[in-house]
Amino acid sequence: MPILGITGGIASGKSEFRRLLLERIDADYFDADACARELLDKDPTVRQEVLARVHPQAYDEEGAPNRPLLRQLIYQDAVRKATLEAILHPVIRDRWSAQAQEPAYGNRFFVVDIPLLFETNAEKLFDIIVTVACAKETQLERLATRRGLDRQISEKIIASQMPLSLKIEKSHHVIWNDGALEALITQADLFSRYLHARHG
Numbered sequence: 041m042p043i044l045g046i047t048g049g050i051a052s053g054k055s056e057f058r059r060l061l062l063e064r065i066d067a068d069y070f071d072a073d074a075c076a077r078e079l080l081d082k083d084p085t086v087r088q089e090v091l092a093r094v095h096p097q098a099y100d101e102e103g104a105p106n107r108p109l110l111r112q113l114i115y116q117d118a119v120r121k122a123t124l125e126a127i128l129h130p131v132i133r134d135r136w137s138a139q140a141q142e143p144a145y146g147n148r149f150f151v152v153d154i155p156l157l158f159e160t161n162a163e164k165l166f167d168i169i170v171t172v173a174c175a176k177e178t179q180l181e182r183l184a185t186r187r188g189l190d191r192q193i194s195e196k197i198i199a200s201q202m203p204l205s206l207k208i209e210k211s212h213h214v215i216w217n218d219g220a221l222e223a224l225i226t227q228a229d230l231f232s233r234y235l236h237a238r239h240g
C-alpha cells in the first residue's frame with residue numbers, strides 16, 4: 041500500500057490532520073518530530089555527537105536536552121543547524137524506511153508526518169505527498185499562543201523552512217488549515233474518501 045507523506049510549515053496543523061486522517065483510514069504512522077525528540081532524549085551516540093559538535097551545554101546536569109538553547113542556536117547559525125540535522129536526519133530516515141518495509145504494512149497505508157520532507161529531498165520515497173498549509177500570520181499566532189514562542193524566533197524558524205508556495209507546487213494534495221477545526225475535519229473526510237476510492 042502507498043506511503044503517504046504529510047508535510048507543511050511549522051504549526052500548520054500536520055499532527056492534527058494526521059490524527060484526523062488516521063481515524064478514517066487503515067494505516068500505521070511515523071512521526072519524524074517525535075523520533076527526533078526520542079533520539080535527542082535517549083540515544084547515547086546522538087547525545088555524544090550533539091555535545092561534541094553542536095554545543096557543550098546542549099544537555100543539562102540531569103542529561104535532558106536543552107531544547108530552548110538548541111532552538112536559539114540552530115536558527116541563528118546555519119552551520120550548527122546543518123550539523124544537528126546531519127546527526128539526526130539519517131537515523132530518522134533509516135527508521136521510517138525500515139518501518140515502511142515491514143510486512144505488516146503490506147496492505148495498509150503508511151503515513152509519515154515529516155515537516156522537512158522536501159528540505160531533505162525525500163519526495164522520491166513517497167507515493168502521495170500532502171502539504172498542510174495556512175497563512176504565516178496563523179503560524180505566528182499558534183506559535184505565540186500554544187508554544188509561547190516570540191515573534192522573532194518564530195519568524196526565523198519559518199524563514200529557515202522551504203517557502204510554502206514551493207511546497208504546495210511540489211505536493212499532490214493541499215489541505216488548507218486556516219479556519220476552524222470543523223473545516224479541517226471536513227477536509228480529512230473528503231481526503232480519506234478520495235484515498236479509499238483511489239487506492240481501495
Ligand SMILES: CC(C)(COP(=O)(O)OP(=O)(O)OC[C@H]1O[C@@H](n2cnc3c(N)ncnc32)[C@H](O)[C@@H]1O)[C@@H](O)C(=O)NCCC(=O)NCCS
Pocket residue numbers: 048049050051072073076077080107110111114121124125128129132154155156197200201
Ligand atoms: C531544535 C529543536 C531541539 C527545537 O525543539 P522544539 O521543541 O522547539 O521543536 P520541535 O522539535 O517540537 O519541532 C517543531 C517544528 O519545528 C520545525 N523544525 C524542527 N527542526 C527543524 C529544522 N531542523 N529546520 C527547520 N524547521 C525545523 C518543524 O516544523 C517542527 O515540526 C528541535 O526542533 C530539533 O531537534 N530539530 C532538529 C531535528 C529536526 O530536523 N527535526 C525535524 C523533523 S525531521
Ligand SMILES: Nc1ncnc2c1ncn2[C@@H]1O[C@H](COP(=O)(O)OP(=O)(O)OP(=O)(O)O)[C@@H](O)[C@H]1O
Pocket residue numbers: 048049050051052053054055056057073155182186217218219220221222224
Ligand atoms: N484548524 C485549527 N483550529 C484551531 N487550532 C488548530 C487548528 N489546526 C491546528 N490547531 C492547533 O494549532 C497547534 C499546531 O497544530 P499541530 O501541532 O497539528 O501543527 P504541526 O504542524 O504538527 O506543528 P509542528 O510543526 O510544531 O510540529 C496545535 O495546538 C493544534 O491543536
